[in-house]
Amino acid sequence: MTLVVAVLALDGVAPFELATPGQVFGMANEAAGAARYEIRVCAPGRGVTTSPEHGAFRIDAPYGLDGLVGAHTVVIPAHSGFLAPPPPAVTDALARAAARGARLASVCVGAFTLAATGLLDGYRATTHWQYADEFARRHPRVEVDPAVLFVDHGHLVTSAGVAAGLDLCLHLVRRDLGAALAAATARRVVMPLQRDGGQAQYIERPAAPADPGALQPLMRWMEGRLEQPLTLGEIAGQARISVRTLNRRFRAQAGTTPLQWLLHARIHRARQLLESTDMPVTLLADRTGFGSPATLRHHFTRHTGTSPHAYRAAFRQRDRDGSP
Structure with missing residues (x-):
């Protein structure tokens, strides 16, 4: 059985977070010696420009929001407009995907887009530590944990900033295909299957003695x-x-x-x-x-x-x- 992973590319998407799911799930296919995942990049209008602060370039996506239909997992990367309400078409597409039983997973500040659907209300979640307070202010019904690399509720998964997207995707491979294949994938990605600690170790603090x-x-x-x-x-x-x-x-x-x-x-x-x-x-x-x-x-x-x-x-x- 091939699992469909739909990666939602909104305008201003962060290039690294956009590419992370394809890199990890694609390497899981290599480790398995078979196409266990189908990766779809989905963008409203089938085209977006990446975040200008990271060197903007244009992406033509092969799928629109209709690419979320039939997805086993929908990954929501960070994008530069995350503080603005997402378009209703986006939140509707995510809500419909969840109603069909898809697993929704956010990377970094993609949690803001996921939370805008209301699906995270009553759940514990994480996002980039730098924006955790703002996330909690905007979404008071979500329990925000800024210290961890990711939080998994089965159907809803949130991860911390940037590189934590790698941890998240490897964790999902482990859930889907087992520890052995996840470990083989991690070796191809050249990172540990599970990193020590959480993102608390990366939070900026006043300088202290060594x-x-x-x-x-x-x-x-x-x-x-x-x-x-x-x-x-x-x-x-x-x-x-x-x-x-x-x-x-x-x-x-x-x-x-x-x-x-x-x-x-x-x-x-x-x-x-x-x-x-x-x-x-x-x-x-x-x-x-x-x-x-x-x-x-x-x-x-x-x-x-x-x-x-x-x-x-x-x-x-x-x-x-x-x-x-």
């Missing part, structure tokens, strides 16, 4: 001990700092707390084991530090929207028939 306490070595140490019941005191002791300093550094560099980061690392490990092994859930809960199947199910379902059993079954189905 901090020698980069977290990557400590995170690697934690990842090597996910099965252990690590405490804040033990983590701080490994880093030879106080618990207070540990929390402050995690907030500044990773946009979260040490224990929340550890929880997400355990869920990530659980997903890997569910995808790649037949390990019983009881043993898997021990190997990932959750201790009991009930605790694993609680946290896994809360963060992924599905149970470990259903998650494994979905990946087994993909392995059997190659379908998403």
Whole structure:
């Protein structure tokens, strides 16, 4: 089955964000050795000019808004006019795509266009950290999280600025086609399948004295001990700092707390084991530090929207028939 990805090019579209979906999904096709994705560039009137601040050039698109019909995924890149209300034809086309069951995914400030449809109301979302406050002001019914690289609700996905579009598209490949093919795609893109931390590490802050306490070595140490019941005191002791300093550094560099980061690392490990092994859930809960199947199910379902059993079954189905 070929999945249609429609990339919505509005006037003033950012060239990098426009090209990112085609690059990632196209390389997924190369990694799969088959056309698993059809990529459509869709523009109102079938033509747009890219953002002038990035060196404007004209693009003739092969599809208009009708190209969204039949799309499995609609990607909404950033464009220079994102603070103005999008044309009604655009919001109507997006709303119809969502009603048909398409997955809508925004890149950077493309979240403003997605939010204009009202579809994000009541959901958590992200956008470029520089515009997160303005996004929250304009869309008070959306819970804005400026610290993360992307937020996935299944049918609605939002990502942070610019390069986070790569993270987003690789994540969607993983959801669609499994971890192995996503990893192969990431190697072709020459980037990790999952980057450490979130966009909080990129937010501009007043200059401060150089901090020698980069977290990557400590995170690697934690990842090597996910099965252990690590405490804040033990983590701080490994880093030879106080618990207070540990929390402050995690907030500044990773946009979260040490224990929340550890929880997400355990869920990530659980997903890997569910995808790649037949390990019983009881043993898997021990190997990932959750201790009991009930605790694993609680946290896994809360963060992924599905149970470990259903998650494994979905990946087994993909392995059997190659379908998403």
